Amino acid sequence: MARRLALVTGASSGIGAAFAREFARRGWDLALVARREDRLKDMAEELKAQFGVDSLVIAADLSKPDAPETIVKAVSDAGRQIDALVNNAGVGRPGAFVELSWEDQAQFMELMVTSYLKLMHLVAKPMAERSFGRIINIASVSALLPAANAHTRYSGTLYPGAKSLLIKVSEALGLELKDRNVHVTAVAPGYTWSEFHDVNGARGTVSNLPSFWMLTAEEVAVSGYDAVERGVPLRVPGAWYKFLVAVSRVLPDPVGQAIMRLQEKRMVAKAQANAAS
Ligand SMILES: NC(=O)c1ccc[n+]([C@@H]2O[C@H](COP(=O)([O-])OP(=O)(O)OC[C@H]3O[C@@H](n4cnc5c(N)ncnc54)[C@H](OP(=O)(O)O)[C@@H]3O)[C@@H](O)[C@H]2O)c1
Structure with a gap:
């Protein structure tokens, strides 16, 4: 049997x-x-040498609206089908919502939300028809x-909202495809x-964060792979973040927000002190 194929966006670095x-x-x-593309070619060579698997290299800018169709076509033109999708590029x-241009924010949403949804829409139906699929x-x-x-300071005002949508859609699509052996997981x-x-x-x-705040990309990937195989709709990698999420679910919002403000103040003060020394 031919090997299954996983399409990973943002595969040139980090978590991808x-x-x-x-x-x-x-x-x-x-x-x-x-x-x-150069990084992807190096990665393809590394994966071949280390694991003996084949890779298609597809250079694309996912903030461009036609990218998802072009990517999926490139895979089918190579005679392959997509058995797993890892939507990760980002x-x-x-910057402040009110200061950034709308064009900037629309491009951000195209990359962080629309391209994810389009890729899912393109691959989920064929996966359901074949009764096999994995989407992360x-x-x-x-x-x-x-x-x-x-969140505004480091990633943008829209960032948590964009990521929330992915969690909700993953849960809903996972339920929709539950009986078709297509697992959908938000990490x-x-x-x-x-x-x-x-x-x-x-x-x-x-x-400046204590080391237990930092995850490795490998930890995230191992945890995400495990979660999608088990059909878990949402996975929070790492004990520290599982603890934070559990606590924030029971704390009243104003208390949680006050703690977040305090932590942010400490981070900024430490960064400023380090920069000054
Ligand atoms: N690092 C964190 O602390 C953290 C925490 C939570 C969630 N995340 C999420 O994890 C995902 C991966 O981020 P990372 O931490 O691995 O960061 P990273 O090392 O900067 O990797 C980002 C990847 O996305 C690709 N990418 C960026 N813009 C793109 C575009 N317009 N079109 C196609 N590919 C694009 C980059 O490749 P090219 O530049 O080659 O295009 C790169 O491969 C993101 O969705 C991010 O929001 C990260």
Whole structure:
């Protein structure tokens, strides 16, 4: 039997690269998607050498509305079908909602929400018809914690809302396809080592966090793979973040928000002190 194929967006770095390695380790072929084609080609070579699997390299910008169709067509033109989808590509776009242009925010939503939904829409029906599919949507723990200015400061005002939508849609689509052997999982990581905080300019602040706040991309990928195989609709990787989410579910909102404000103040003060020294 031909190997199954997993399409991973944002496979050129961080969590996406870790998912590509995790699927390859489990014997899947890959379709690797991102804008930096050179990195994807290196990854394809690495996966072949280390795990003996084949990869399609698809350079695409998922903030462009036609990208999802082009990507799925590239896979079918290569004579392959998509058995698993890891919707992961993403960025933080720091800045106040009222200051950023609408064009900027619309492009952000195209990448962070619409492209995820379009890719799911393109692959979920064929998966259901074949009675096999795995879909992972990378959300964020920020969608499960009380609102905080930190989200605007580091990732954008729309970020937690965009990620919340992915969690709700994953749960609903998972129920819809429950009897078709198509599992849908939202993975909600907390702070994770990757290039994310270099791209959004928050590295100075995030580097000051205690080490137990930081997840590795590999931890996220191993946990996400396990969750989708088990058919778990939402997975929060790491004991610390499971604890935070559990606590925030029982705390009254104003108390949770006050704690978030306090934590943010401490992070900013520490980053400023470090920058001054
Ligand atoms: N790191 C964290 O603390 C954290 C926490 C919670 C959730 N997340 C989520 O995890 C996901 C992956 O982020 P990461 O932490 O792994 O960050 P990362 O290392 O910066 O990786 C982001 C990936 O997305 C790709 N990408 C960005 N814009 C793209 C575009 N327009 N079109 C196609 N690909 C694009 C990048 O590839 P190219 O630049 O080559 O296109 C890269 O492969 C994101 O959805 C993020 O919101 C991250």
